[in-house]
Amino acid sequence: MQNSAYYLNKKNTKSNEIRICLNCDLLQNVSDLKPGFNARCRRCGCILVSKNSGALNKSLALTIASLILFFPAVCFPLLRVKLFGETKSASILNGASDLFNSGFFFIAALVFLFAFLIPFLKYLTLFYTLLSVYFRIKLPFVSRVFKIYCLIKSFAMEEVFLMAALTALTKLDSIADYEIESGFYFFSAFIIISVSAISVITDSEIWERLENL
Amino acid sequence: MTHYDETSGDEKTIIACNVCSKLHYCEKSFKDTVKCVRCGSRIYKRKKDSAQKTWAFLIAALIFYIPANIYPIMTFSAFGKTRGDTIISGVNAFIKSGLWPLAFIVFTASIFVPLAKIFGLMFILCSIKFKWDLFYKERTKLYFIVEFIGKWSMLDVFLISLLTSIVSLGNIASVTPGPGITYFAFVVILTLFAAMSFDPRLIWDNNNKNER
Numbered sequence: 001m002q003n004s005a006y007y008l009n010k011k012n013t014k015s016n017e018i019r020i021c022l023n024c025d026l027l028q029n030v031s032d033l034k035p036g037f038n039a040r041c042r043r044c045g046c047i048l049v050s051k052n053s054g055a056l057n058k059s060l061a062l063t064i065a066s067l068i069l070f071f072p073a074v075c076f077p078l079l080r081v082k083l084f085g086e087t088k089s090a091s092i093l094n095g096a097s098d099l100f101n102s103g104f105f106f107i108a109a110l111v112f113l114f115a116f117l118i119p120f121l122k123y124l125t126l127f128y129t130l131l132s133v134y135f136r137i138k139l140p141f142v143s144r145v146f147k148i149y150c151l152i153k154s155f156a157m158e159e160v161f162l163m164a165a166l167t168a169l170t171k172l173d174s175i176a177d178y179e180i181e182s183g184f185y186f187f188s189a190f191i192i193i194s195v196s197a198i199s200v201i202t203d204s205e206i207w208e209r210l211e212n213l
Numbered sequence: 214m215t216h217y218d219e220t221s222g223d224e225k226t227i228i229a230c231n232v233c234s235k236l237h238y239c240e241k242s243f244k245d246t247v248k249c250v251r252c253g254s255r256i257y258k259r260k261k262d263s264a265q266k267t268w269a270f271l272i273a274a275l276i277f278y279i280p281a282n283i284y285p286i287m288t289f290s291a292f293g294k295t296r297g298d299t300i301i302s303g304v305n306a307f308i309k310s311g312l313w314p315l316a317f318i319v320f321t322a323s324i325f326v327p328l329a330k331i332f333g334l335m336f337i338l339c340s341i342k343f344k345w346d347l348f349y350k351e352r353t354k355l356y357f358i359v360e361f362i363g364k365w366s367m368l369d370v371f372l373i374s375l376l377t378s379i380v381s382l383g384n385i386a387s388v389t390p391g392p393g394i395t396y397f398a399f400v401v402i403l404t405l406f407a408a409m410s411f412d413p414r415l416i417w418d419n420n421n422k423n424e425r
Contacts, residue, residue, distance in 0.1 A: 020227060020229045020234075022229055022234055023413045023414065024349070024414060024416070024420075025229075025414045025417055026417070044350055044417065045353075079379070081379050081380075083380060083386065084382060084385055086382055088378075088379050088381075095374055095375060095377075098377070098378040098381070099374055102389075104374075104377065106395055106398070107370065107377075107390050107394065107395070107398070108374075110367075110370055110398055111370075111374045114367060115371065146252075147232055150232055150233070154360075154363075154405070155364075155405070157364045157371075160364055160371060163318075163365075163368055164368045164371035164372040164374075167315060168375040168379070171372075172379065172380075175386075203233075203234075204233075204234050207233045207252070211235075211251050
């Protein structure tokens, strides 16, 4: 007796691929895509497959760049504020440790977690996985590492922090003189590059490549 | 999604892994203990207890939203005078000083977005409960919007953390976070979890037209 997995595989010729829509659970055939095109779900319109030429190269390069930019972005001061004759500079790590020292542990933990630790882990795990996929070496625990990436990726809020810094600037505008410091530019560059690193490759493509290592 | 095997007549189920979207061909009565061959996470037909969990997170978020608005989110003290700002009075202060775009940003991030998330998800959950046969695409889109805007309500928390670390000159001028911001952070985190635990495939379970 033929089992259904075999049946489906037989039908699954080279030019056709069976895909299931993750958002509405519709099973459909996707024909071979040209690079640069997306296949959308017939029923709900969400993207099923997207092919991007050289996605792996681009995304590895951009991930390395964003990891390099991450440290100056986080450690260098974002703003320098002159308030009643006293100058203060604020960076993410400084701000978190300031809050911790003044006893606001919960807020300090939130800033440290969502603006520093989770973004860092996100790009580190992505880098590790892409490295493994790119050189076709099965690095230890690579699928577990990428699973961690999939779980934490929606909790990284570095771009929200940048927006908050801009809002803080405008709020302080009436009472203080401020200067934008180098960290701000590093941070903006980090966000632009990291967002493009993620958007050139889809998670399902990385999973497929991981499976075929 | 059930798949009918023409040769054997067995009904098999094709299930996509929730984490890595690998397809699995399972028996109709498969058990929850099956693990994904690719990423090792458990396979569920739908996220486990999705609607219940989402309701729980949403109701908790709605409860936390009340103290978040009553208590001051920050206190500003300058030269011995202290002023507590709640979320709404903060927006008001921006409007009074004529900073309209800023008032808009803070209003959107800290009042509109949390409420839109809570009530948007509640609406979707109710529509599933009452088996609406309408607006499938739009409801899916609404879920994606809710998921996308979620983290932007964290802006207020970051804003206050920045102001606290910048404006800390002891008696001359200082900003301290108030109890409201803790509750507000809980609201944001709970709504994030609510959006994560919701499974958009539940919306489409009621749709039997144009399958395959």
